[in-house]
Every structure is written in C-alpha cells, then in structure tokens.
Amino acid sequence: MSQSQPTEADAEPESEPESFTGQGLPRVEDHRILTGEAEYIHDVTPENCLHMALVRSMHAHAEVVDIDASEAEDHPDCELVLTAEDLKANYNPMPTGVGRIEIGASGEAVELPEWSLADEKVRFVGEPVALVVASNRYAAEDVADLVTVEYDTLEAVADGMAAREDEVVVHESIGTNVVDHERIEFGDPETAFEDADHVVSGEYSWGRISGVPLETAGVVATYDEETDSFDVDCNIQLHTLVDDTIYETLGYDADDVRVNVPADVGGSYGTKIAIHRYCCLAAMASQQLNRPVKFEEDRIENLQGGDVHSSDREYEIRMAVDDDGTMRGLDVWFVDDFGAFPRYPINQVLKPLSVVTNSYVIDDVAYEYDLVLTNKTSQTAYRGFGVDPHIYALEMVVDAAAREIGMDPTEFRRRNLITPDQMPYTLPSKNVYDSGDYPATLDRIEEIIEDERDGGLLDPDVVAEKREEGKYRGVQTSVIIEPGVSGSDWTDRQRSNREALESRSREEVDELPEHLRAELREDGTVRAYLATDSSGQGHQTLVSQLLADELEILPSEIDVDYLDSVDAPTEYGSAASRMAVMLSGATVGLAERLVERAEELAADHWDVPADDVSYRDGTVELIDGSDSLSLADLAELDAERDERLTRVSYNYDHPALEHEEFDEAFRRKFPVYPTAAFGANAPIVEVDVGTGEVEILKFHTVRDCGTMLNPTIVEGQAHGGIAQGVGAALLEEFGYEADGQPQAITLFDYLLPSIETVPEIEMEHTETPSPYTETGAKGVGEGGMIDAPASIATSINAALEPLSLDEPADRIPVAPDHLRSKIRDAEE
Amino acid sequence: MSTDSTGEYDAPEPREITVTVNGESVTAAVEPRLKLSDFLRTECGLNGVRVGCEHGVCGACTVQQDGRAVKSCLSYAVQADGAEIETVEGLADDDGSLHPIQEAFHETHALQCGFCTSGFVVATKELLEENPDPTREEIERGLADNICRCTGYQNIYEAVERAAAKMRE
Numbered sequence: 001m002s003q004s005q006p007t008e009a010d011a012e013p014e015s016e017p018e019s020f021t022g023q024g025l026p027r028v029e030d031h032r033i034l035t036g037e038a039e040y041i042h043d044v045t046p047e048n049c050l051h052m053a054l055v056r057s058m059h060a061h062a063e064v065v066d067i068d069a070s071e072a073e074d075h076p077d078c079e080l081v082l083t084a085e086d087l088k089a090n091y092n093p094m095p096t097g098v099g100r101i102e103i104g105a106s107g108e109a110v111e112l113p114e115w116s117l118a119d120e121k122v123r124f125v126g127e128p129v130a131l132v133v134a135s136n137r138y139a140a141e142d143v144a145d146l147v148t149v150e151y152d153t154l155e156a157v158a159d160g161m162a163a164r165e166d167e168v169v170v171h172e173s174i175g176t177n178v179v180d181h182e183r184i185e186f187g188d189p190e191t192a193f194e195d196a197d198h199v200v201s202g203e204y205s206w207g208r209i210s211g212v213p214l215e216t217a218g219v220v221a222t223y224d225e226e227t228d229s230f231d232v233d234c235n236i237q238l239h240t241l242v243d244d245t246i247y248e249t250l251g252y253d254a255d256d257v258r259v260n261v262p263a264d265v266g267g268s269y270g271t272k273i274a275i276h277r278y279c280c281l282a283a284m285a286s287q288q289l290n291r292p293v294k295f296e297e298d299r300i301e302n303l304q305g306g307d308v309h310s311s312d313r314e315y316e317i318r319m320a321v322d323d324d325g326t327m328r329g330l331d332v333w334f335v336d337d338f339g340a341f342p343r344y345p346i347n348q349v350l351k352p353l354s355v356v357t358n359s360y361v362i363d364d365v366a367y368e369y370d371l372v373l374t375n376k377t378s379q380t381a382y383r384g385f386g387v388d389p390h391i392y393a394l395e396m397v398v399d400a401a402a403r404e405i406g407m408d409p410t411e412f413r414r415r416n417l418i419t420p421d422q423m424p425y426t427l428p429s430k431n432v433y434d435s436g437d438y439p440a441t442l443d444r445i446e447e448i449i450e451d452e453r454d455g456g457l458l459d460p461d462v463v464a465e466k467r468e469e470g471k472y473r474g475v476q477t478s479v480i481i482e483p484g485v486s487g488s489d490w491t492d493r494q495r496s497n498r499e500a501l502e503s504r505s506r507e508e509v510d511e512l513p514e515h516l517r518a519e520l521r522e523d524g525t526v527r528a529y530l531a532t533d534s535s536g537q538g539h540q541t542l543v544s545q546l547l548a549d550e551l552e553i554l555p556s557e558i559d560v561d562y563l564d565s566v567d568a569p570t571e572y573g574s575a576a577s578r579m580a581v582m583l584s585g586a587t588v589g590l591a592e593r594l595v596e597r598a599e600e601l602a603a604d605h606w607d608v609p610a611d612d613v614s615y616r617d618g619t620v621e622l623i624d625g626s627d628s629l630s631l632a633d634l635a636e637l638d639a640e641r642d643e644r645l646t647r648v649s650y651n652y653d654h655p656a657l658e659h660e661e662f663d664e665a666f667r668r669k670f671p672v673y674p675t676a677a678f679g680a681n682a683p684i685v686e687v688d689v690g691t692g693e694v695e696i697l698k699f700h701t702v703r704d705c706g707t708m709l710n711p712t713i714v715e716g717q718a719h720g721g722i723a724q725g726v727g728a729a730l731l732e733e734f735g736y737e738a739d740g741q742p743q744a745i746t747l748f749d750y751l752l753p754s755i756e757t758v759p760e761i762e763m764e765h766t767e768t769p770s771p772y773t774e775t776g777a778k779g780v781g782e783g784g785m786i787d788a789p790a791s792i793a794t795s796i797n798a799a800l801e802p803l804s805l806d807e808p809a810d811r812i813p814v815a816p817d818h819l820r821s822k823i824r825d826a827e828e
Numbered sequence: 829m830s831t832d833s834t835g836e837y838d839a840p841e842p843r844e845i846t847v848t849v850n851g852e853s854v855t856a857a858v859e860p861r862l863k864l865s866d867f868l869r870t871e872c873g874l875n876g877v878r879v880g881c882e883h884g885v886c887g888a889c890t891v892q893q894d895g896r897a898v899k900s901c902l903s904y905a906v907q908a909d910g911a912e913i914e915t916v917e918g919l920a921d922d923d924g925s926l927h928p929i930q931e932a933f934h935e936t937h938a939l940q941c942g943f944c945t946s947g948f949v950v951a952t953k954e955l956l957e958e959n960p961d962p963t964r965e966e967i968e969r970g971l972a973d974n975i976c977r978c979t980g981y982q983n984i985y986e987a988v989e990r991a992a993a994k995m996r997e
C-alpha cells in the first residue's frame with residue numbers, strides 16, 4: 001500500500017486557505033520517493049521468483065531457419081526455454097491495431113497476427129525469438145546466449161517512403177506495406193486551391209523519436225494453478241484499457257488476469273501502453289513453471305527493439321493563400337512509418353484532426369495519410385500522440401506562405417487567428433475549441449520579445465556583434481493549441497467501416513466514463529481509489545486536494561490508492577491530457593454521493609427525515625443544532641450495517657457528451673477533444689554557423705490551460721513537456737541504416753536533454769476557464785512536447801534568414817550535421 | 829544481450845567483500861561480475877539505488893563512494909571492497925525527518941516520476957559538500973551527469989539553491 005498522506009506541515013498551514021484547489025500544494029507522492037522507499041516494478045521480487053531473458057534477432061528481416069536450445073537447456077540454471085512453436089500450441093497472437101486488412105480488388109480481409117515471439121520470420125532488429133528463464137537475471141542472460149538461432153537473411157526496408165513502393169514487403173500475407181490510408185476533405189479544398197492567389201508547398205521530415213522514460217519496462221507475473229488465473233504486476237500504462245492485449249493473448253477472460261500497476265512508475269509519457277509483449281511472455285513462462293517470473297528490460301533492449309519508438313513521418317503540405325494574407329486552404333499529406341506491426345496507437349495519425357488548422361481560421365482542408373510498415377521496431381504512443389509533427393509541418397508552411405506573399409510572419413499569423421467572438425469555434429474537422437483569446441496571447445509574447453530587443457538577448461547591437469563571431473540569433477513567435485481530454489469512442493475509427501460512419505446516429509456513440517471510488521475508514525479518514533495508473537503526474541495529490549474541498553476536510557485526512565484491472569471497470573486512463581478534467585469531474589460527483597450517504601446514515605440514526613440533517617466540515621448535524629456526528633462516528637455506525645453505505649463509487653461521463661456542438665465529431669468518429677489549452681512560444685535561439693550547433697538562450701512561453709487546479713503541477717508538466725520538445729527539436733532520433741540496423745541503441749546515441757541543454761524557461765500563465773468542464777480546467781499533460789519543436793524550428797529559420805538558406809529547419813531533429821550541410825550547400 | 833553466438837560461461841568463485849553501507853558494515857560473498865548497483869539493490873535491499881541505463885549515462889544509480897558521487901552501475905561490487913557507500917536511504921534522520929536536500933526537492937516540486945530523484949539528491953549532496961553556495965552555472969556543471977526526463981530541470985535549480993540556503997543556516 002502506497003503512502004500518500006501529506007505530511008502535517010504541508011497540508012495544515014497556519015491559516016487555513018479558503019480552498020485547497022488552485023493551490024500549489026506540495027505532492028503527497030514525494031516523501032516515499034525522496035527516501036528511496038517508493039516501490040517501482042523493478043523493486044518487486046517475490047519469494048521463489050525466477051527471471052526471464054529474451055533472445056532477440058540481430059537481423060532486420062530474415063527467415064528463422066532453426067532454433068537450437070539444447071545447449072541452453074543443459075545450463076544448470078536453466079528452467080525453461082520457449083519459442084514461437086510453444087506459444088502457438090498454447091496461446092494466441094497479440095491483438096494488433098489494424099486487425100484485418102483488406103487486400104487486392106476483391107477486398108478479402110486478411111489477419112495480421114503478431115506472436116509475442118517471432119514466428120518463422122523476424123521483422124526488426126531486436127524482435128524476440130525465444131525466451132529463457134533462470135534463477136537470476138545474470139544467469140538468464142547467460143542462458144539466452146546459449147540459444148543458437150540460424151537465420152536466412154532477407155532484404156530489408158527501413159524507410160517509410162521507400163516502403164510504399166512495396167519492393168520489399170514486410171508481411172507477405174498482405175502483399176503491401178501500406179496497411180491503412182485515408183483521405184478526408186472538409187469544405188471545398190479543391191476550389192480554395194484553384195481560387196487562391198498563391199499556393200505554397202513544403203516537404204518536412206519528422207525523425208523517429210520517443211519518450212524514453214528513465215525506468216524501462218518491467219513485469220512480475222504469477223500464475224495460480226488453483227484458480228487458473230494470473231497476477232500480472234507491471235508498469236504498463238492504461239492498465240484498465242489495454243489489459244485486453246494481455247488476457248486475449250493468454251486466452252483468458254479479463255477477470256482471470258489481474259493487471260496491477262505500482263503507485264510509482266518511472267515515467268511513461270504514453271510509451272508504456274505497448275509493453276504487453278513482456279507481460280504476456282512472463283505470464284506464459286510463469287504458467288509453464290508454476291512460479292513467479294520477473295522480467296526487467298535493459299536499456300539496449302528498450303531502445304533497440306522494445307516496441308516503444310513513436311511518430312516517424314514525411315510530410316508534403318500545401319497552403320492556399322491570398323495576397324491580402326488570408327489563409328484559404330490547407331492540404332496535408334504524410335506517411336507515418338509504424339515499423340513492423342501496426343500496434344494499438346495507429347490513431348496517432350488521426351489525432352492532428354483535433355487541431356487541424358492550429359489557431360487559424362482555414363475553412364477548406366484536405367487531410368490524407370499512408371500508414372506504412374517497415375523493418376523497424378513498432379510504434380507506440382508518445383506525449384502529443386502525433387500532433388507534434390503536424391503542428392511542426394503546419395508552422396513551417398505558414399512561414400513559407402508569409403515569405404511568398406512578402407508579409408511579416410507574425411502579422412500573417414495574427415490576421416488569421418481565431419478570435420474570442422468566434423468561440424466556441426468549430427474546426428472544419430468538427431472538433432470544437434472551447435475558449436480563449438488567441439490574439440491577446442500573441443500580443444503578449446510579442447511584447448516580451450520587444451523587451452528582449454530593447455537591451456535584452458535580441459538587442460540589435462548584441463545580435464550584430466554575435467553575428468561577427470558566426471553566431472546567428474533570432475526568434476519567430478508561434479501560436480499553439482494543446483487538445484485535451486480525448487473521447488474514447490473515436491479511437492477505433494480505423495477498425496470501423498468508415499463509410500457507414502457517415503450515416504451513424506449519435507445514439508451509437510459509446511464513451512468510457514472516469515471511475516472513482518471512496519470509502520470512509522474506521523478512524524473517520526477517507527480513502528479514495530483511482531481506476532487509472534500514474535507515472536509522475538501527481539494524481540494522488542490532485543485527488544486528495546479536490547476531495548478535501550468537496551468534503552470540507554483536510555487533505556491529510558484523505559489518502560489515495562489504486563485499483564487493479566479486475567477491480568476497476570474498463571476505462572480510458574491517464575492519456576490524452578485527460579486526468580485533471582476527468583478526475584476533478586469524478587471527484588465532485590463522488591464527494592456528493594459520500595455526503596448524501598453520510599446524511600442518510602445520520603438521519604437513520606437519529607430517526608429523523610433526511611431534510612433535518614446537514615453535512616458541514618466533516619460532520620453531520622441535526623439542523624436544530626442539538627446533536628452532531630463526526631465522520632469517525634458515522635464510520636462506526638456504518639460498520640454495524642450489513643451493507644456499507646459509506647463505500648461509494650462514481651462514474652463521471654465524458655464532458656463533451658452533453659454538448660451538442662460535438663455531436664457531428666462523435667457520430668463520424670473524428671477526434672473529440674473538448675478542451676483547447678492555448679498559448680504562444682518564443683524560443684530565442686543562437687546558431688553557430690561554423691558547427692551547426694543550436695543553443696536555445698531562453699524559452700519564452702505564455703500559456704493558458706483554463707483553471708489551474710494545482711499550479712505547481714501544471715508548471716511542472718509544461719517544463720517537462722518543453723524539455724522533451726527541446727530534445728525532439730535538436731537531439732533525439734532513432735536513426736536506421738538502410739539495411740534496418742538501428743543507429744541508436746544506447747543513451748550515448750539517443751541523446752536525452754540534460755540540464756546543460758534545456759534552457760531557462762520563462763513562463764507566464766493566463767486562466768480562461770473551459771465552459772465544458774466541471775472545474776473550468778483544461779487538459780495539460782502534453783503541451784510543450786506538442787509545440788516546442790515547431791517553435792524552435794521556426795526560430796532557427798528566422799535566425800538564419802540573413803543567409804537566405806532554403807528552410808534550414810526542414811527536418812526534425814535539426815541536428816548540427818543537417819544545418820551544416822544546408823549552410824555548405826548555400827556556400828557552394 | 830541479444831546475440832546468437834554461443835559461449836560457455838564458467839562462473840568464477842564468489843569473493844567475500846566488506847563494504848560500509850550507510851554506516852553499517854556489510855559482508856557478503858559475491859560473484860565478481862556483480863555490479864555495485866545490483867549489490868546495493870539486491871544484497872543490501874537498497875532499492876533507492878535506481879537503475880535506468882546500466883551504461884553510465886542516466887545517473888539514476890548515483891551513490892557516494894568514499895564521499896565521491898559515482899555511478900554504481902559502472903563498477904563491480906568487488907571493487908567497492910573496503911569502501912564507504914552512502915545511498916539516498918542514508919540521508920534522512922533516524923527519526924524520519926528529511927535531509928535539507930530532500931526537503932528542498934519536495935518544496936520546489938523538483939521531482940515527478942521520481943526515478944531520477946535518488947541520483948539527483950546524491951549528486952546534489954556531493955555538489956553542496958564541495959561548494960556550499962553554487963551559481964547556476966556551477967549547478968549545471970555539478971548535475972550534468974544526471975538525466976531527468978520529467979521536470980525539465982527548472983525546479984531542480986531551485987531545489988539546489990534552496991537546499992544550499994538551508995544547509996548554510
């Protein structure tokens with residue numbers, strides 16, 4: 001059980017504040033972490049536990065001719081070796097994101113099974129081929145080394161654009177690498193492009209990046225023969241949503257596979273939703289051996305073949321624009337390289353529709369993508385969920401259009417911004433922006449930059465002096481939107497009959513609510529239970545402070561625990577910037593229910609009508625003031641009853657359901673994100689033209705995520721998101737050789753931003769409440785990562801403008817070698 | 829680890845070592861290839877020593893060995909024979925009250941998922957022992973060997989400055 005009660009010093013300030021919500025209360029999670037007591041999954045090692053290691057493919061594409069495990073089995077510490085053959089006899093393939101693929105003219109549907117161990121063929125470097133189990137991790141790795149695999153290598157394809165040609169096909173059963181494609185038109189883009197004064201186009205690349213949390217994947221699986229069921233303790237993200245990837249693979253019912261995530265997970269940022277392969281393999285091994293089996297992924301496995309890379313895109317984007325600076329049309333086309341299997345987060349290619357025109361009014365839009373497979377490790381989700389590359393490509397073409405018509409890029413942006421009187425604003429792609437003053441935000445960031453020009457980092461004298469040294473400073477402000485609180489119904493659009501959606505009725509929409517539980521304990525304190533997992537976002541703190549306000553007690557009288565996948569209903573979980581909104585809505589409903597029950601108990605006890613009692617400050621009073629009962633008294637009364645009244649649960653419905661402006665998006669399964677956090681960025685960059693190195697001198701940002709429930713946590717999320725955006729923009733990439741060999745398999749190759757590379761972040765906040773949510777909060781978990789790469793790229797282009805290069809930042813990451821080759825080309 | 833080569837491994841004899849860990853003497857027979865990080869986690873039960881990369885980049889495994897902050901994944905337990913090791917578990921007082929560095933990290937929200945935190949706290953301790961009043965640049969240099977993927981470091985500067993102030997008091 002995790003400790004989550006705040007220390008007295010934190011929660012009981014000298015004069016009690018009006019409300020805990022809205023305050024930057026320090027977190028209840030911290031104490032156990034700071035003292036080293038927190039138990040992460042790597043720290044869980046039950047008695048009698050064995051350890052698993054994996055034999056992985058060294059080839060990107062090869063037939064598996066033979067697996068010889070005899071030597072491994074002879075090792076004195078070896079307990080088990082399993083290969084695909086064993087799995088196929090006893091278990092199922094893992095569910096994939098695109099379940100069935102229609103091929104050829106006949107439209108025949110073909111399955112695309114992904115076995116947890118490669119079956120007959122390997123499709124990426126690092127793909128597991130066999131599992132071994134031994135007495136400890138060191139021995140397990142020794143045993144893995146003794147498994148001999150004979151391969152017949154095949155030509156590989158490791159480039160998304162090339163994969164579209166189908167010269168090398170990753171899955172011969174479907175005959176093509178393009179496993180999903182859609183073109184969607186909103187308004188009349190064709191006419192807009194014909195009529196506009198100019199059409200501007202650009203090609204932009206987004207290199208393969210990902211979250212790379214400091215903690216790798218881990219699992220401890222225990223099969224219980226007596227009940228024929230499994231306990232799977234692991235650090236998977238969304239354990240109540242994606243548990244099907246585990247129980248379906250094992251061939252069991254949901255109730256027989258208890259997926260439990262520790263209170264502390266060492267970061268995920270979306271990535272760990274896809275670690276189910278490990279959960280399945282450890283569970284299978286445990287069933288075969290009838291003992292607990294543990295797997296701790298190592299960093300090389302994680303980077304090379306851990307199924308956790310993310311978006312990897314090539315964009316061709318066009319904008320139709322008039323001489324007067326009106327954006328007329330947008331045409332987006334891209335290829336996303338999903339690696340060897342199209343796993344669950346395939347809808348990353350669709351999420352950009354929720355912010356398709358960013359903060360601009362553009363009525364006519366075409367959106368088209370090809371989702372392709374290659375010989376690389378499979379994609380997972382990452383903070384931003386595919387929106388980050390879209391915003392980057394869009395902001396690049398906005399700058400290109402401004403150059404084309406000879407207008408100042410900031411002025412061009414301002415002219416096309418959605419204005420406050422247009423709120424709520426329905427995008428052509430049918431999602432709705434809730435509230436905000438975008439022009440005021442742009443004005444504010446411009447003011448800040450003006451100050452920098454006046455004796456600050458951008459003072460003309462300083463800029464000129466630096467330029468003499470070959471250091472080019474510059475900035476280009478840009479505007480940002482963070483879509484929040486995703487609905488769940490739209491997420492299976494690609495597994496639906498898309499034509500039928502056009503005539504789908506609103507009644508068919510099926511959303512997952514947020515589930516929250518609480519109980520009154522004997523001593524009058526309250527314990528709440530979250531049905532979602534956390535990985536550093538401070539959900540325990542948030543719920544205790546919100547619940548304290550609703551119940552009019554102190555946060556220190558509340559602690560917060562977690563439910564496993566069997567005890568919790570299926571629900572969405574911590575993703576898509578949802579939790580602040582969903583947990584606050586659920587907390588309000590839950591508290592109301594608990595108060596009602598407390599009053600009912602008291603009325604029963606005093607034998608008076610319910611109207612004669614009232615709840616206040618953690619006690620129920622008779623309204624004539626003659627008697628009162630504390631929460632502890634009520635707990636005692638309740639304990640005597642057969643059915644406990646003070647155990648309550650509440651399901652908070654998705655907030656967009658009750659607003660008909662979202663009906664069309666819901667019906668047609670377009671992304672529904674009812675909150676739009678917004679802002680503007682201005683990172684001041686300095687490019688050393690001699691080395692191609694970019695330094696961000698300061699990152700200015702103005703942000704608005706509605707009501708801030710805990711401003712300290714909000715700021716922390718923005719800091720972290722921006723730091724990840726800096727890494728994406730300048731450092732990080734999972735590069736591949738043409739033959740499919742990965743170039744970044746250690747943290748010496750995949751460069752994470754350190755304290756030396758993350759600049760000072762100067763952040764201002766405004767608070768425009770959302771009209772759609774219980775507390776006015778908007779989703780906030782992904783900002784920074786969504787917008788910083790775009791803003792850094794536009795600033796790099798602006799800094800290098802005097803050199804008249806052709807869009808130096810046309811590829812992310814903007815690595816030194818890329819910039820140098822652009823500069824060299826221009827010099828020649 | 830993933831290889832299709834074969835090669836028998838003959839485990840060498842365990843060696844007996846004695847290490848002072850958080851003030852207590854620990855004697856154990858260990859395989860020569862046992863990493864110091866794994867020794868501290870499994871033999872000593874000190875899970876606050878986190879392991880994020882096992883190749884010396886992330887700094888999650890940072891401990892003090894004879895006063896110096898070191899990455900415990902980069903050495904073997906046998907190399908620590910006779911050494912004094914301090915981990916994050918050794919920082920709080922016996923009565924449970926937090927060390928000023930721990931307090932400062934808490935008060936400034938310098939941790940989110942917390943996986944890097946032990947390493948940062950220990951690295952900060954070494955930094956402040958050597959330099960009780962570091963500038964921002966000195967903080968940057970002192971903590972450049974530790975990665976945090978969550979906080980963007982902004983609050984970590986503040987934590988270090990606040991801890992320094994507390995410790996100077």
Ligand code: FES
Nearest residue numbers: 880882884887901
């Ligand atoms: S685990 Fe030692 S530096 Fe990363």
Ligand code: FES
Nearest residue numbers: 940942976977978
């Ligand atoms: S708090 Fe998560 S890595 Fe630092």
